[in-house]
Amino acid sequence: MYTAKYNARVFAASGNGDYPFLSDSNHLLGSNRPVVLEWLSNSATLYLPDMAIASDVDRDGSVSFTNRIDRTSTNAPFVFWVNDDSDLGNDDTAHDRDPAQYQADSASDNIGNLRDSEDFARLQFRVDQLPSRFQIMTNPNYRTIVYLTNVLERRRCGCSGR
Amino acid sequence: MGLAEELQIGCNPGVADSPPVYPSPDPSDYVSLKVGLGTTGKIAFLNDCAECHAVRMVLGTNVLTSQQSLRYHGNDLDRLVNLRRGTNYPIRLYCLPPTNVLSIAQTI
Numbered sequence: 099m100y101t102a103k104y105n106a107r108v109f110a111a112s113g114n115g116d117y118p119f120l121s122d123s124n125h126l127l128g129s130n131r132p133v134v135l136e137w138l139s140n141s142a143t144l145y146l147p148d149m150a151i152a153s154d155v156d157r158d159g160s161v162s163f164t165n166r167i168d169r170t171s172t173n174a175p176f177v178f179w180v181n182d183d184s185d186l187g188n189d190d191t192a193h194d195r196d197p198a199q200y201q202a203d204s205a206s207d208n209i210g211n212l213r214d215s216e217d218f219a220r221l222q223f224r225v226d227q228l229p230s231r232f233q234i235m236t237n238p239n240y241r242t243i244v245y246l247t248n249v250l251e252r253r254r255c256g257c258s259g260r
Numbered sequence: 261m262g263l264a265e266e267l268q269i270g271c272n273p274g275v276a277d278s279p280p281v282y283p284s285p286d287p288s289d290y291v292s293l294k295v296g297l298g299t300t301g302k303i304a305f306l307n308d309c310a311e312c313h314a315v316r317m318v319l320g321t322n323v324l325t326s327q328q329s330l331r332y333h334g335n336d337l338d339r340l341v342n343l344r345r346g347t348n349y350p351i352r353l354y355c356l357p358p359t360n361v362l363s364i365a366q367t368i
Binding site for chain 2: 101102103104105106107108109110111117120122126127130132133134135136137138141142143144145146147148149150166171172173174226
């Protein structure tokens with residue numbers, strides 16, 4: 099008669115629920131599991147998908163997720179232009195208009211001209227793929243949320259005003 | 261820094277990026293998860309003696325062991341572990357002591 103049982107669970111540190119991305123078809127993990135060879139000989143797999151945002155921060159012409167400088171993180175956020183100027187023109191005659199008198203470029207969903215496109219930067223997003231059984235797109239526990247803030251002080255470049 | 265400045269100080273923007281080094285100095289490369297372990301009851305008889313037991317989880321390089329069931333009856337041991345993003349970790353469990361763990365087919 100077996101009386102020995104064990105509890106073995108993995109939780110998200112920020113919540114009380116079980117960590118969702120565990121492949122445990124043999125039910126190795128759980129509460130009140132009997133201590134028997136058939137169960138302990140199984141293994142489970144914990145998936146920890148990476149979600150990252152990168153930009154060409156080191157200005158080497160490529161966005162690289164293997165380069166720690168290019169990757170953004172909580173301690174190394176990517177600072178970007180809020181595009182609150184007003185650009186005009188597509189060639190050498192392009193110039194900046196007074197943003198106090200014209201609508202800011204950020205008010206438009208389109209890139210208005212070549213000069214405006216200079217205010218844009220490439221961002222790359224990477225979300226590691228999980229096994230299909232986790233049903234990424236329908237699983238409410240798995241969401242990618244991108245926060246863009248302009249909490250930093252607005253600074254204007256005095257030389258070109260771009 | 262513009263291309264001209266990079267050339268002035270001898271940087272070569274065409275050089276491939278170096279691979280990341282682990283363990284990483286960046287805490288955002290890791291995720292903290294909480295592991296709960298615990299045991300109740302006693303494992304199979306051996307020489308007419310039931311024994312208290314503990315459970316050990318091996319999660320990547322983390323080795324976590326619960327307390328003996330006699331001393332901490334049913335209480336879980338919670339511990340935070342830091343795991344690296346983008347990695348899949350196998351999980352295995354062991355019983356301590358291991359020699360008295362029997363199969364379901366065996367009866368005492």
